Amino acid sequence: MSLLLQGLALGALTGGLYALLASGLSLYFGVMRVVMVAHPAFLFLAAYLTYTVHTSLGVDPFLALPLTVPLFFWLGVAVQRLLIARLAPDSLAMMSVLLTFGIALVIEGLLGTFYTGSYKSVSMDYATRSLTIGGVHLPYDKIIAFGVAALTLAVLFAVLVKSRFGQALRATVQHREAARLVGIRTERVAGYGFGAGLATAAVGGTVLALITPFFPASHWVWIGKLMAIIVVGGLGSVIGAALAAVLLGVVEGVVLVTVDATWATMMFYVFLFLTLLARPQGFFGGRLAHRF
Amino acid sequence: MSETVLTLEDVVAGYGRAAPVLRGLSVTVRAGEVVCLVGPNGAGKSTALKVASGLLTPRSGRVLLSGQDVTGLSPQRLLALGLAHVLQGHSVFREMTVAENVRLGGFTVRDHSRLNARIAAVKELFPVVGERWGSMAGLLSGGQQKQVEFARALMLEPRVVLLDEPSMGLDPRNTQVVFEQIDLMRRAGVAVLLVEQNARRALEMADVGCVLDLGRVHISGVARELAADPRLGRLYLGGAPAT
Amino acid sequence: KTDEPGAAQPPGQQQGPVKIGISLPLTGDFSEPGKGIQEGYQVWADQVNAKGGLLGRKVELIFRDDASDPNRVSSDYESLITQDKVNLVFGPFSSRLVIPAAKVAESYGMLFVEPAGAAAEVFEQGFTRLFYAAPAIAGDHYNYLADYLVKLPADQRPRTAAYASLDDPFAQGTAYGLRDKLAAAGVKTVVDEVYPPETTDFAPIAAKIAAAKPDLVVGGTQFEDSVGLVRALQELKVQPRLAAFSTGPTLAEFPAAVKGAAEHILSPVGWSATATFTGNQEMIKRYKEMFGGDANEDAANGYTVGQVVEAAVNAVKCVDPTKECQDKLTQHIRQGTFDTVVGPLSFDDKGRPEQAHMIQQYVKGKIEIVLPEQAKTADLVYPKQDW
Amino acid sequence: MRTVSRGLPRLLAGTVSRGLPLLLAAPAIAYPWLAPNYYLVYAGALTVMYAAMATSWNLLGGFTGYVSLGHSAFFGLGAYGTGLLVVRLHVPWALALALSALLVTVFAVGVGIAAVRVRGASFVIVSIALVSMMNLIVQGWRSLTGGSTGLQVPSPFPGLHRGQTHMVFFYLFLALLVVALLSWWYVSRSRFGAGLRAIREDEDKAESLGVPTGAYKVAAFALSALFVALAGGLYALWFGSLDPIFVFSILIASYMVLMSLLGGVRHLYGPLLGALIVAPAGEYFLIALGETQIHLTATGLVLVLVVLFMPDGILARFTRRRAGPSIPDETADQRLEGVAP
Amino acid sequence: MSLRTEGLTKSFGGVLAVNGASVELRDGKINGLIGPNGSGKTTFFNIVTGMIKPDSGRVLYRDRDLTRHSPHRVAHAGIGRTFQLCRIFPRLSVLENMLVAVRRTRLRELLAGLRDTGEVERARHWLRRMGIEHLEDAEARDLSYGQQKLLELAAVLMAEPDLVLLDEPAGGVNPALIDRIIHLVRDLNAEGRTFLVVEHNMDMVMGMCDHVIVFDRGAPIAEGPPGLVREDPRVLEAYLGV
Numbered sequence A: 001m002s003l004l005l006q007g008l009a010l011g012a013l014t015g016g017l018y019a020l021l022a023s024g025l026s027l028y029f030g031v032m033r034v035v036m037v038a039h040p041a042f043l044f045l046a047a048y049l050t051y052t053v054h055t056s057l058g059v060d061p062f063l064a065l066p067l068t069v070p071l072f073f074w075l076g077v078a079v080q081r082l083l084i085a086r087l088a089p090d091s092l093a094m095m096s097v098l099l100t101f102g103i104a105l106v107i108e109g110l111l112g113t114f115y116t117g118s119y120k121s122v123s124m125d126y127a128t129r130s131l132t133i134g135g136v137h138l139p140y141d142k143i144i145a146f147g148v149a150a151l152t153l154a155v156l157f158a159v160l161v162k163s164r165f166g167q168a169l170r171a172t173v174q175h176r177e178a179a180r181l182v183g184i185r186t187e188r189v190a191g192y193g194f195g196a197g198l199a200t201a202a203v204g205g206t207v208l209a210l211i212t213p214f215f216p217a218s219h220w221v222w223i224g225k226l227m228a229i230i231v232v233g234g235l236g237s238v239i240g241a242a243l244a245a246v247l248l249g250v251v252e253g254v255v256l257v258t259v260d261a262t263w264a265t266m267m268f269y270v271f272l273f274l275t276l277l278a279r280p281q282g283f284f285g286g287r288l289a290h291r292f
Numbered sequence B: 001m002s003e004t005v006l007t008l009e010d011v012v013a014g015y016g017r018a019a020p021v022l023r024g025l026s027v028t029v030r031a032g033e034v035v036c037l038v039g040p041n042g043a044g045k046s047t048a049l050k051v052a053s054g055l056l057t058p059r060s061g062r063v064l065l066s067g068q069d070v071t072g073l074s075p076q077r078l079l080a081l082g083l084a085h086v087l088q089g090h091s092v093f094r095e096m097t098v099a100e101n102v103r104l105g106g107f108t109v110r111d112h113s114r115l116n117a118r119i120a121a122v123k124e125l126f127p128v129v130g131e132r133w134g135s136m137a138g139l140l141s142g143g144q145q146k147q148v149e150f151a152r153a154l155m156l157e158p159r160v161v162l163l164d165e166p167s168m169g170l171d172p173r174n175t176q177v178v179f180e181q182i183d184l185m186r187r188a189g190v191a192v193l194l195v196e197q198n199a200r201r202a203l204e205m206a207d208v209g210c211v212l213d214l215g216r217v218h219i220s221g222v223a224r225e226l227a228a229d230p231r232l233g234r235l236y237l238g239g240a241p242a243t
Numbered sequence C: 001k002t003d004e005p006g007a008a009q010p011p012g013q014q015q016g017p018v019k020i021g022i023s024l025p026l027t028g029d030f031s032e033p034g035k036g037i038q039e040g041y042q043v044w045a046d047q048v049n050a051k052g053g054l055l056g057r058k059v060e061l062i063f064r065d066d067a068s069d070p071n072r073v074s075s076d077y078e079s080l081i082t083q084d085k086v087n088l089v090f091g092p093f094s095s096r097l098v099i100p101a102a103k104v105a106e107s108y109g110m111l112f113v114e115p116a117g118a119a120a121e122v123f124e125q126g127f128t129r130l131f132y133a134a135p136a137i138a139g140d141h142y143n144y145l146a147d148y149l150v151k152l153p154a155d156q157r158p159r160t161a162a163y164a165s166l167d168d169p170f171a172q173g174t175a176y177g178l179r180d181k182l183a184a185a186g187v188k189t190v191v192d193e194v195y196p197p198e199t200t201d202f203a204p205i206a207a208k209i210a211a212a213k214p215d216l217v218v219g220g221t222q223f224e225d226s227v228g229l230v231r232a233l234q235e236l237k238v239q240p241r242l243a244a245f246s247t248g249p250t251l252a253e254f255p256a257a258v259k260g261a262a263e264h265i266l267s268p269v270g271w272s273a274t275a276t277f278t279g280n281q282e283m284i285k286r287y288k289e290m291f292g293g294d295a296n297e298d299a300a301n302g303y304t305v306g307q308v309v310e311a312a313v314n315a316v317k318c319v320d321p322t323k324e325c326q327d328k329l330t331q332h333i334r335q336g337t338f339d340t341v342v343g344p345l346s347f348d349d350k351g352r353p354e355q356a357h358m359i360q361q362y363v364k365g366k367i368e369i370v371l372p373e374q375a376k377t378a379d380l381v382y383p384k385q386d387w
Numbered sequence D: 001m002r003t004v005s006r007g008l009p010r011l012l013a014g015t016v017s018r019g020l021p022l023l024l025a026a027p028a029i030a031y032p033w034l035a036p037n038y039y040l041v042y043a044g045a046l047t048v049m050y051a052a053m054a055t056s057w058n059l060l061g062g063f064t065g066y067v068s069l070g071h072s073a074f075f076g077l078g079a080y081g082t083g084l085l086v087v088r089l090h091v092p093w094a095l096a097l098a099l100s101a102l103l104v105t106v107f108a109v110g111v112g113i114a115a116v117r118v119r120g121a122s123f124v125i126v127s128i129a130l131v132s133m134m135n136l137i138v139q140g141w142r143s144l145t146g147g148s149t150g151l152q153v154p155s156p157f158p159g160l161h162r163g164q165t166h167m168v169f170f171y172l173f174l175a176l177l178v179v180a181l182l183s184w185w186y187v188s189r190s191r192f193g194a195g196l197r198a199i200r201e202d203e204d205k206a207e208s209l210g211v212p213t214g215a216y217k218v219a220a221f222a223l224s225a226l227f228v229a230l231a232g233g234l235y236a237l238w239f240g241s242l243d244p245i246f247v248f249s250i251l252i253a254s255y256m257v258l259m260s261l262l263g264g265v266r267h268l269y270g271p272l273l274g275a276l277i278v279a280p281a282g283e284y285f286l287i288a289l290g291e292t293q294i295h296l297t298a299t300g301l302v303l304v305l306v307v308l309f310m311p312d313g314i315l316a317r318f319t320r321r322r323a324g325p326s327i328p329d330e331t332a333d334q335r336l337e338g339v340a341p
Numbered sequence E: 001m002s003l004r005t006e007g008l009t010k011s012f013g014g015v016l017a018v019n020g021a022s023v024e025l026r027d028g029k030i031n032g033l034i035g036p037n038g039s040g041k042t043t044f045f046n047i048v049t050g051m052i053k054p055d056s057g058r059v060l061y062r063d064r065d066l067t068r069h070s071p072h073r074v075a076h077a078g079i080g081r082t083f084q085l086c087r088i089f090p091r092l093s094v095l096e097n098m099l100v101a102v103r104r105t106r107l108r109e110l111l112a113g114l115r116d117t118g119e120v121e122r123a124r125h126w127l128r129r130m131g132i133e134h135l136e137d138a139e140a141r142d143l144s145y146g147q148q149k150l151l152e153l154a155a156v157l158m159a160e161p162d163l164v165l166l167d168e169p170a171g172g173v174n175p176a177l178i179d180r181i182i183h184l185v186r187d188l189n190a191e192g193r194t195f196l197v198v199e200h201n202m203d204m205v206m207g208m209c210d211h212v213i214v215f216d217r218g219a220p221i222a223e224g225p226p227g228l229v230r231e232d233p234r235v236l237e238a239y240l241g242v
């Protein structure tokens, strides 16, 4: 019983992290129709940068954020302006998969070249202790990850839904010419939108560096899981992705402690296919049915 | 004669590397005047409006706004100079609510009280905008979307308005509303460049008519006279009006 | 075809340098150990050449990168043997890559001595020319530790053990070797968890172990997961009396990655920097000169392959890719005993080495050999301190 | 009056395309005998295998526009199916190959029914998930598949030495390639093919014209899976060692996509051309840049460049349609003839 | 009796798009369907053609129940439709656009080479009737909007439908072309095809239709010959306004 509780607690905390990692993906898709396969690769790029900052300056990994977040933001702007913007709009979703797949390979190759293929890790003292409540251990690193995730998501949500920028971004994606005609600088806005997505990757990468060792090819593992999350949540719905992330995190945690790791990972795909059969547009997305 | 507000001068424009769509087009619109462009599908009417509003940079020729050369300026800049453009076809932001759509029409306006006054006004003109205020715009019927678009364009009070087939898909009552609005704008001294396939109706209310074909103005003149020209009528305006 | 089996070797083949073809995972998942083995091979070649070469001919190593991919590894050996017409081939890294590579070598009748295919399955494929040049196969890595624990007085002996291993023939093989021996001696297996390579979160596995409160925790691990497991066990406050992990703790990055928790962790190791086996200290010295750092087990394994083959070539006095010569070399290795940096090696009829791995432990932050008796540099600390 | 005759993929139209198969076939058949050594035969067989797989992929991707990054799942299943039938049930290899391809096709029908419910990006994601899932299952089901240890399949031609085996498999893969090409050609000229292309352009519209889009998509999905599974089965017999991580790899599928895109998905020979470029180039990158992971970067860059600058492939360059949209019925002057200015 | 619906109802969230619509078409005639924006005309089309499932009600065609059939089965039953915004297959050639339509689904017919059957001849026949036969090799997206409209209609006719539903055929089309479309529809009707046309262009409706049905708020409020409907006070109030 306590094992189950433990699994549940760990799953929920991990789910929070998944929510952060998937939020960027959801953002690109929801507001830009771009499937960003390279998101996990950027996560690990951020993790490596965090590692470099941590080892060369000896500071807390979170202190890398003031450096990595703006860097990634501008990197995102560049990727959008120089690459994504060149894709033909009618095949954007598809071609963006292939394009970003290529980017992921480029990043992996560069990481391998500069950091070698070996594992790197960032360990802090607080990352090995835990809070114990009623026999359930809550590791501090996961609590921190959860907190950071929640905070980032809140900021993201506020920016997207409440701000003028968010409005402009969504308008840009939905009808670029019309957006320009109401006075939105669409190129800039689209670039910033992509930048915001990559900025979440910077935060996610730092958190990831703190809780798991990594090597250049690590990102492959995450692609499947994160993609499953955003499909279950409903492609493009940031909130849907967050809820699906927590749900799948909990399911994974419980299955891990009751069955085994293979089945736990399998759950992501089982849920994915169940979602397809029951509600192809995902559980929270697809408010807009096809119009004829 | 009142001052010329918008002038296209020998404009040559096209898409990508393809042959030009507009081949030396010249049009002039004065304040308080409705100029109506008619012509077959693909003649370049929409393209002409896109050049005027800055969506498309011409390959040669000039665009003048109140005498000032604005060729190649971005739509944002032109908007600030008082030029609005309602696109052809459906250009609502489909996955945003009607409210968000209409408010975005006033994206450049920071003055909230002015915005709210405009919102109240457009809601009155198009009741459906008010009724479906919170619905996703993409879910409205074709004609309802068209009304939202028009309402969005009315959020700013522009000096020059480019309208690309504003009555397409609208029922007779709403068509009437749109034409009344155009008339109101004209009275308020706005310069209107109108593209209409409902050509007889449009020419009846316009001041100047231009027949555009293959990227050039072939015939232009007083709108009512054009509409009455029988040969022209057969070619461009369809069979005689049924009354 | 020029490479038809039995086709006459061009005369140039009999002179010139001795070409040795090697495919290694220089990139991809196994690139780190791959690099180590490459360096070991290079140190060996350098020393042989300094001594005048093999049978008076210079040794030239031809490396190919297989990107840790079994498809590539086959095509590499294929091209090395048929296109580059190498005199000898040396093995790649990892059990997963050794089997496809050995298949190619076998079908072209080449001797195949390899540094890293320790999984039991490697030796069950009916290869006749394969030899694993290290002290023991995966299942035997923990033999000394098993003996030690079984011989403890009954009241001190661990009663329960938890096993968590990576789904990989080598890593899993090591843990299961220990499990089988301890289970036979009455140590109860309370957790036996296998996780796929893509696992990144070890907390739930640790939770399972925590719930079982075992005396002994054994990880059939590589690096990433050994670190993940140690951290997760720490977080969930599991305090076993003994903890052992394969591979991970033998790497230099390990203590830093787990912070203070490395203390008293055990690990099987096939080679020791302090041992005085034939050529060991020379190898370490030359390694430092060539690559700057300290030699590790992977480099030693590569070097060992070179030593074994070198001895065979010198004994039978031929180094051609022809069937007769390769047969003679194979024959010799099957029967002989070879002095190497990991100790004397001999092989059974399937190519398995017949010795055992040593056991290392972090004692006061330093790696010490604690088992077997005759090689130890410190005493085994048991039970371990809390992490 | 046919003033506008343009590059519609009318494949048998020109004499060039009629002669092309023969032109290609001769050197292909002679290749193993011309190759100076067996390594090159091996590399050739590998290239032909990729060409066959890319062409099969294109049966789905090229016609319907559904980009699958998950075809390595069928490759892997075909390989494991054949291997397991041979190893565990001692089925003769040819029968095992056919049986396993059949099973995979049935499986693909099932998966297809779920997968083609979503379009565009979601489909890509689902296909990626399919590979990961199959990898997990095959790796986890140790008692059947041997799990991470892999599966060793005995050679079907124990009497032949390795080089000869390569030659045999070169021709087997070549036969598969020919069958795949013929299928593509056959489908492309049929009403079924027209329906599939219509799905790529506008699915709802196609449905309203009476095309049973669901059934069409599943059929294309299964057909394409069938050939990839056959390639997988042959691969298992040829290569002899199967490892779940590497047969169920997104990279294999992405090679199929890259090859097809590079050559041109709308053309019969597009994927073949792509394979002839990418496979040797891959070898070259590994040999030239193999010491570091920079070769991954090179592959990635190629993909990026293809997507950015040649989204329609190389062949599209040569059959470029004449630029200039909109065809007027008649010129303005014709229309205005007799009309007062 | 060609098409009959009984109490069709469909609501989206809170919006009742179609509200108990019972409609009967005149067989062999040109039926008009008019109504204010948002009165449910397109939704009605979508339900009849199977693209949207109704909440309740039935669709009967030649006494066969087609309710909830998928769109392709509705097409096979002999109902063709065009869309409010012209939809063609942009990157297929004009001829290929024509060959997509299927009426029969036997496997042999699906797999036979298109060029070996009489299909191409039939396609050319329809293109000729639309007056766009000279464009058969052009990519459809290169056609002008009006030509695309004609192509869409021609493609629908390839399936030999007995009932053709047209959603705003005159929307965005230049007046000269509207005349041509009216003539075409009349000719096709004379050959025995039934039409149901949604249109806001009153000239077109009045000049072409034999029978007009007026929708308001998702249900018919009046029907009859165009001349009569035009005078109906309910129609004046709901639709024609002023």
Ligand SMILES: Nc1ncnc2c1ncn2[C@@H]1O[C@H](COP(=O)(O)OP(=O)(O)OP(=O)(O)O)[C@@H](O)[C@H]1O
Residues within 6 Å of the ligand: B015, B016, B021, B039, B040, B041, B042, B043, B044, B045, B046, B047, B048, B088, D325, D326, D327, E142, E143, E144, E145, E146, E172
């Ligand atoms: N974005 C575009 N890219 C390429 N070609 C275009 C684009 N938009 C329009 N065209 C082409 O330019 C020509 C003129 O188009 P335009 O939309 O200006 O015609 P129009 O007179 O507005 O016709 P309609 O009455 O059908 O709206 C057409 O041949 C059209 O195919």
Ligand SMILES: Nc1ncnc2c1ncn2[C@@H]1O[C@H](COP(=O)(O)OP(=O)(O)OP(=O)(O)O)[C@@H](O)[C@H]1O
Residues within 6 Å of the ligand: A289, A290, B139, B140, B141, B142, B143, B144, B169, E012, E013, E015, E016, E017, E018, E035, E036, E037, E038, E039, E040, E041, E042, E043, E044, E084
């Ligand atoms: N998918 C949908 N989700 C929500 N509401 C919808 C949906 N489709 C249609 N509606 C609503 O149903 C009503 C009827 O729409 P419909 O498109 O059938 O109107 P219409 O009669 O075709 O109008 P128009 O003449 O403007 O084309 C409208 O109020 C519309 O907003």
Ligand SMILES: [Mg+2]
Residues within 6 Å of the ligand: B045, B046, B047, B088, B164
């Ligand atoms: Mg236009």
Ligand SMILES: [Mg+2]
Residues within 6 Å of the ligand: B141, B142, B143, E041, E042, E043, E084
């Ligand atoms: Mg409608």
